[in-house]
Every structure is written in C-alpha cells, then in structure tokens.
Amino acid sequence: MIEIKNLHKSYHMGKNSLHVLKGINFTVSEGEMVSIMGSSGSGKSTLLNILGILDEADEGTYTLDGTLIKNLNERVAARYRNKFLGFIFQSFNLINYKSALENVAMPLYYQGVKRNIRVEKAMHYLEKVGLADWATHLPNELSGGQKQRVAIARALASDPKVLLADEPTGALDTKTSYEVMELIQGINDEGKTILIVTHEDDIAHMTKRIVNLKDGIIIDDSVVTQVRAKSEAYV
Structure with missing residues (x-):
C-alpha cells in the first residue's frame, strides 16, 4: 500500500540547510495499523507531510497504492489526497459554522458527489461513530471526543485507501483517548490501513507495529502485541 525508498528531505534557511530525513526506507501493507514515534525534531511530522502529499521529498521515491507520487502540481496533489487519504488531526480541524453532518460531507462535495448522496453517506458514517443524533x-x-469522532467520520466518508492520524488523542483526556482508539481499532479490524503519529507510548501499543524515528532515520521498526483499547477504556 505504501512504499518509501531512500527518502531524503532538507529545508533551506538562508545559507543554512537542515537535513531532516536521511534515507528513510519504509513499507506498509494493506490493512496494517502502524504508529510512528519520535521526539521533537526526529522527522516524524515531515514524514507525515510527505505521506499526506502535503510536501515532497528531495530524493527517493514514494509509491501509494501502486501510484508514484512525484512532481505533482497542487491540483493533482489535491485530487490524489482526496482519492487516497483520510486525515485525522489533533485539533480536529472542523469548520465551526457547519454542522457535524456538513463537516462529514465536505470531502464528498470536493469529489463532486450529488447532495442527496453526500447527505446519505455522511449520515451513515456519523451512525458508524455513534453520533447520528448529533x-x-x-x-x-460537541465535546472533544465527539469532535474527534466527527473528524474520523469525515476521514472515512470518501472511503480512502489510508487513514493518516496526527496525534489523534493529543487533545483528549485518557478515558476519551481510549474510546477514540477503540473506534480506530475497530476501523482497522474492518481492513482499513491506518498510520498514527503519536508521542504517547500507551497509544502506540494500541497499534500493531511501532516505527521509531530519531534524527531523521528509523532506529527501530517492530511488530508489537496490540493492546485492545476496550480493555483499558475505563481504567
């Protein structure tokens, strides 16, 4: 599903250059649930931006569902993001003046889906995350947990190949975090490929594989025994 080979990324600031990613090799198979960990400056946000087609590497290749992601103009990049990817953010990124239903339907609007079908699909995904009544x-x-559930429904609405979650529990308390992770695990159980950037060790162990970045290189990539969020939800 995802294949990255020899990925390098530098940022230039005046005469100085900061080499952020230093030859990343990384693959994710369809249906995997992977967490990416690393301290500030490790390169995990840069890697996520490249995976999300929000930035492009200086060197190396990125293949997503058999499509080489390279030299895209913004229009094509936006189309690929809408086709392949669903995003879940720490800050939810909901549109404040639109209802939960309208927020969930937004990706379908950009795909040109007719309004009645948009509404039907958006309601389906709100039901899936337990928020049809909202x-x-x-x-x-909405509460923080409800906002994140709306954001998850929105990410699922266009039936993306991959969900990219950037600190999805970072703004939530522990109980709510585990409830959200229980939902995300259930989505993965249905076969969706999911990548989660997190700095929380307990959240990382709710995935099936942990990739650790340090100073722009992968220092560890291990399959782990997944902790089911349900068993921890009310501890």
Whole structure:
C-alpha cells in the first residue's frame, strides 16, 4: 500500500540547510495499523507531510497504492489526497459554522458527489461513530471526543485507501483517548490501513507495529502485541 525508498528531505534557511530525513526506507501493507514515534525534531511530522502529499521529498521515491507520487502540481496533489487519504488531526480541524453532518460531507462535495448522496453517506458514517443524533449540532456544541469522532467520520466518508492520524488523542483526556482508539481499532479490524503519529507510548501499543524515528532515520521498526483499547477504556 505504501512504499518509501531512500527518502531524503532538507529545508533551506538562508545559507543554512537542515537535513531532516536521511534515507528513510519504509513499507506498509494493506490493512496494517502502524504508529510512528519520535521526539521533537526526529522527522516524524515531515514524514507525515510527505505521506499526506502535503510536501515532497528531495530524493527517493514514494509509491501509494501502486501510484508514484512525484512532481505533482497542487491540483493533482489535491485530487490524489482526496482519492487516497483520510486525515485525522489533533485539533480536529472542523469548520465551526457547519454542522457535524456538513463537516462529514465536505470531502464528498470536493469529489463532486450529488447532495442527496453526500447527505446519505455522511449520515451513515456519523451512525458508524455513534453520533447520528448529533448530526445537526455545530462543533462548539460537541465535546472533544465527539469532535474527534466527527473528524474520523469525515476521514472515512470518501472511503480512502489510508487513514493518516496526527496525534489523534493529543487533545483528549485518557478515558476519551481510549474510546477514540477503540473506534480506530475497530476501523482497522474492518481492513482499513491506518498510520498514527503519536508521542504517547500507551497509544502506540494500541497499534500493531511501532516505527521509531530519531534524527531523521528509523532506529527501530517492530511488530508489537496490540493492546485492545476496550480493555483499558475505563481504567
């Protein structure tokens, strides 16, 4: 599903250059659930931006579902993001003046899906995350956990190949974090490929594989025994 070979990325600031990714080799098979960990400056955010087609490497290749991601203009990059990827963010990134239903339907709008089908699909995914009764509510009327559930429903609405989650529990308390991870694990159980960037060790162990970055290189890539969030949810 994802194949990265010899990935390098540098940022230039005046006469100085910061080499952030230093030859990353990384593959993710369809249906995997992988966490990416690393301290600030390790390169995990840069790697996520490249995986999300928000930035491009200086050297190396990135292949997503058999498609080489390279030299894309913004229009094509946006189309690929909408086709292949669903995003879940720490800060939810919901549109404040739109209802939960309208937020979930937004990716389908950009795909040109007819309004009645958009509404039907958006409601289906709100039901999936347990928020059908909150469809008409605005984000400021929702709790943090509910906002993240809306964001997950939105990420799923266009049926992406891969979900990319950037610190999805970072703004949530422990109980709510485990509830959200239980939902994400269930989505993975259905076969969706999921990558999670996190700095929380307990969250990382709720995935099936942990990739550790340090100073722009992968220092460890290990399959782990997955901790089911349900068993921890109310501890």
